[in-house]
Amino acid sequence: MSTTTTPESRARGKAPAGERVADWADGRLGIYSLAKANMRKIFPDHWSFMLxxxxxxxxxxxxxxxxxxxxxxxxxxxxxxxxxxxxxxxxxxxxxxxxxxxxxxxxxxxxxxxxxxxxxxxxxxxxxxxxxxxxxxxxxxxxxxxxxxxxxxxxxxxxxxxxxxxxxxxxxxxxxxxxxxxxxxxxxxxxxxxxxxxxxxxxxxxxxxxxxxxxxxxxxxxxxxxxxxxxxxxxxxxxxxxxxxxxxxxxxxxxxxxxxxxxxxxxxxxxxxxxxxxxxxxxxxxxxxxxxxxxxxxxxDMVSTGAQPDWYMGFSEGLIRVMPGWEINFWGHTLVLGVFIPLLIFPLVLAAIAVYPFIESWVTGDKREHHILDRPRNAPTRTAFGVAWMTLYFVLLVGGGNDIWATHFHLSINAITWFVRIAFFVAPVVAFIVTKRICLGLQRRDKEKVLHGRESGIIKRLPHGEFIEVHEPLSQEQLYTLTAHEQPKPLELGPEVDENGVRRKVKAGEKLRAKLSKGFYGEESQIPKPTVEEYKEITSGHGHH
Amino acid sequence: MKKLSARRRHPLAALVVLLLALACTGGLYAVFAPADKAQADETAQSLTIEEGKKLYTVGCASCHGTGGQGTSDGPSLVGVGAAAVDFQVSTGRMPAATSQGAQIPRKKNIYSQAEIDQLAAYIASLGAGPAVPTEEQYGPEGADAAKGGELFRNNCAQCHNFTGKGGALTHGKYAPSLEGVAPKHIYEAMLTGPQNMPSFPDTTLSEQNKKDVIAYLNAVNGEETESPGGLSLGGLGPVSEGLFAWVFGLGALIAVAVWVAARTAKAKKS
CATH class of the missing domain: 1.20.810.10 (Cytochrome Bc1 Complex; Chain C)
Structure with missing residues (x-):
């Protein structure tokens, strides 16, 4: 979108140098429209968006x-x-x-x-x-x-x-x-x-x-x-x-x-x-x-102890270090399972996190656009999965550095290796359960805050001698922030029989999906957020203190 | 003979006989005198051994047996040599606690050098073994650090790390860090192979080679070793580097990001 110089502007003398350069460039690159569309592009401010x-x-x-x-x-x-x-x-x-x-x-x-x-x-x-x-x-x-x-x-x-x-x-x-x-x-x-x-x-x-x-x-x-x-x-x-x-x-x-x-x-x-x-x-x-x-x-012909890859390859090192040295010999050929199995698990560890978004959208059936972020506590299953994955990753990193752990914490390298072997299977499950419980606890806390306000730390003695803590009501903004998230219902399979009383055929995949969906959105996976009625009832003065 | 007997009455004959006699006695003396001196040394030596035996009885016999023959708690010391005693006792490894862990650690030495020498003499008297090296053997003169580095990477690094920072062995055992270990003790360790370490006798690793290894360690892990790149982070390789990158590198960058994000342009009040 170039602009041509009009005779009037020429009459008023030459335009400033900057304008002429911009004009020259715009005539050849079309930067004006590009800049116009993007210069005022809005970005939200948060430190984590700068990672x-x-x-x-x-x-x-x-x-x-x-x-x-x-x-x-x-x-x-x-x-x-x-x-x-x-x-x-x-x-x-x-x-x-x-x-x-x-x-x-x-x-x-x-x-x-x-x-x-x-x-x-x-x-x-x-x-x-x-x-x-x-x-x-x-x-x-x-x-x-x-x-x-x-x-x-x-x-x-x-x-x-x-x-x-x-x-x-x-x-x-x-x-x-x-x-x-x-x-x-x-x-x-x-x-x-x-x-x-x-x-x-x-x-x-x-x-x-x-x-x-x-x-x-x-x-x-x-x-x-x-x-x-x-x-x-x-x-x-x-x-x-x-x-x-x-x-x-x-x-x-x-x-x-x-x-x-x-x-x-x-x-x-x-x-x-x-x-x-x-x-x-x-x-x-x-x-x-x-x-x-x-x-x-x-x-x-040389090697040193403490030979590790840089940290980002450490989990693959861990996979191989803790894997038992199994091998199968047949007809003069050797299948080195002790190395080949870790080699197969290596891409799986990475892929697990990569495909998660697709699994989540399949399970939840959510195909809408989302531009508002979730607070991790409000998506307990996802958060728990992420923490479980990171736990697995960290356990493997420990396995990759088992010799350094052994010398610096005065432990037996064999004990560390066995710990990693067991933790590889157990730790992610434990991390999943614990994280989910923590998320639900935080959801309950949010609900409590919305309904009863923030604990102020001020202890008041009532005329009849009872001590109570004064709760400060939250501001309208805070209330909104804590209750803005959606709480979808788990997927229903529908009635097992159709209107004629014939058993409906439900695919195994659908059954699995419904089960997983319950895991995401079922009663055990989210605390119902406070409703307007609940809030009104409590804050109207008829309720508790 | 006739010639000789004809001159037996020569005026100088007596002198010749005297000279011959003197030469004989002198010669005989020369032959026997060192033996006499050795005898004297042996007396001193036996005194040292005697003292060493006393120290041994107090500090070592409970595990190694009254005659160094070994018990279920400690190996036989017959034939380990003075070098092994000097190493084990000077580095504080011996005497060991009765219930040590997987491996006997280096600790404070409680004997004087004279006492260690006495102990060493006693143990050496039980059976021939490597002697304590002299400074000429482990000193820096004529050593080639680069050659030593090659030898170290070939023979030592698989347990002790590239520059002797130490490493893990099985079941809680470990190859200790070689930082601050006296050259003499490194030499003795190579010679005698203490605990889990294989021994490197002169037939395997020549005297010159041992000297080179010691010179290399002094160059890369000694008191005057420079670290041209800054903090060496323990010299442990990528694990400590990764930890540093996460904690101090990324940590600092996130701190800066939080700072930048907190300092935002204020909207104009209209």
Whole structure:
């Protein structure tokens, strides 16, 4: 939408430079209409809505620092002798990849700081995605219309994990080599095709001399490329769907209450980028991450204790560490169940959380759009499932770090392993039940607050000697916030016989669905919220105190 | 012979005989004198052994038996050598508590070096075993830290971690951290293989190799080791790094997010 300069304006002299630049750009890019539509876009304000921003900015920082690192890193496995600045490795044979990482750490100006920012940012990026995903999960922000964006986010998490893993593998130090050996073992455990996949990946027998160059392409090109595309798609969808908001007075499914993108969020988000960069740089300046110089170069005949992957792969490490070493031998072939079963459970653990939104919408039959977030307590089954999943994840992390737990808490590593084996099955169930009870307790508390007001802590003595606590009534806004949520009824299967008295055929899936629906919305899963009548009766003065 | 007997009345004959006699006695003395000295040493040695035996009877015999033959509570000490005694007692592992856990921990040493030497002498007298190394053997001269690093990663790191920070073994046992362990004790440990550790006699890991390993540990886990990247977080690898990233990295970022969110633009009052 370009505007042509009218003769009148020319007569009044030239327009200001800024206006002319904008005009020039608009004539070619059409930014005016784009900006007009989006500049005043409203975003709600809440700290938990900035978790995604933390991820976005750390991703950008990872790309920026990563570009610097590629300038000095040699993705090659040629064997060289080290004669750099680090004395305890003088004269050692190592791959060029490892040597160039040592050079980045000791001989390139700012190299070590950039390397540490890159690695810390990666650890924090994945942690941020994890927390962001949990925020979306517990507030029900994944419901229609955001299911696709939920999947985009989930894919970003998985890709982030694998990008991190390939990056961790690049320096070809003893720790990363052990990690790759671990991965190779997992691949080899796949029946029939495992050996072929391994030979294909490593260009022959492990370790070969190809994988650093191959992982380098995957790490700097393939995976980040896909991730960048997904990030853009993720953000476009956030714009398109508009942001969700917490319940409150004036907030409906049809509006967004907040501040405009320009100028408020431009300033806040722009400033926040630099704050994130600052925090990451400070962390990288304070603490060492992956000190490859003390780890030493990789040689397949060496290994160290305490060899773990970075934290986001820790749960897969846990799966393998606690799995009994079962294997089946037949006709001269070995099926290594002790590794293959964990390899199968690994994607299942991740998928469990990814498919949950679809299961929930199937069970509840809820196909409406939702832009108002749930308070986690008001969706007890979902909250309990999320906590159970996180418990499982944490239990597996304990399994992955069982040796560090053993040495630092003076425990037996065997006892920890057995604890994890049992807790893998028991802890999520316990967590589910406990969380659900807590949610229901909180719902009761909300009901109590609505009907009787807030406990003020003031003790009053009545004329006849009774002591009572004064309850302050809540404000209209607070009352609204506590009672705004819906409480759907569980799915009914309908009468078992039709009007002619013939037994109706009910599919097994429908029966299951009705049962699950009862689990979500049945009497045991929600406390009926206070009704207007109840409230009026109590506050009219005829009721209790 | 004729020649010699013809000169037997030579004026210098007596002198020659005297010289010969002196040479013989001197020679004999030279042969026997060290033996005499050894005899004297043995007396001192036996005194030391005697003292060591007394200390042994008080502090060790209840578990290791009155003659070091071992009991159900402690192994035989015949042939373990002075190096083992010096290591176990100097690092406070021996004497051990009667009911220790899975493994006897390092603790405060309660013996003086002289007493330890006496104990060591007594145990060494029970049967031949490795002797206490000298400073020349474990000192830094002529050691190659880089070579030692390679040896360490090949032989030690699988239990003691990349830089000797320690690690877990089965059923509550562990490979202890090597931080702050004297070079002499590291040498003795390699030589004698205490508790769960395999021993690395000179046939397996030569004297020079042991020296290199000690130099490497001193370089990466010694008092003067620098940590170029900042806090080393225990040198334990990704577990402690992950914990740090979550607690301090993400924790700080969320704190900043809360701060930014709390400072919002105020709507204009109209």
């Amino acid at each position: 995604g921003e933390i991820c976005l900015y750390s991703f950008i920082i990872i790309i920026l620092t990563g570009v610097y690192l590629t300038l000095f890193f040699h993705p090659s496995m040629n064997e060289v002798e080290y004669h750099g600045s680090y004395v305890p490795l003088q004269g050692q044979l190592m791959s060029e990849a490892y040597k160039s990482t040592l050079d980045i750490s000791f001989d390139v100006r700012g190299g070590l700081l950039i390397r540490q920012i890159h690695h810390w940012a990666a650890l924090i990026f994945v942690a941020g995605m994890f927390v962001h995903m949990m925020r979306v999960f517990f507030t029900g922000a994944f419901r229609k219309p955001r299911e696709i964006n939920w999947l985009f986010g989930f894919l970003l998490l998985v890709l982030g994990m694998f990008t991190g893993f390939t990056g961790y593998s690049l320096p070809d130090d003893l720790l990363s080599g052990t990690g790759i050996r671990f991965m190779e073992g997992a691949i080899l455990s796949v029946p029939i095709v495992g050996t072929y996949i391994s030979f294909f990946l490593f260009g022959g027998e492990f370790p070969g001399d190809d994988f650093v160059a191959r992982f380098f392409s995957i790490h700097v090109l393939l995976l980040p490329g896909i991730m960048l595309g997904l990030v853009v798609a993720h953000l476009i969808l956030v714009f398109y769907h508009k942001h969700t908001q917490f319940p409150g007075p004036g907030k409906t499914n049809k509006n967004v209450v907040g501040m405009p993108l320009l100028p408020v969020y431009m300033a806040k988000a722009g400033g926040f980028f630099f704050l994130v960069f600052g925090v990451l740089a400070a962390v990288a300046a304070i603490a060492t991450v992956n000190p490859i110089w003390s780890i030493g170069p990789y040689r397949p």
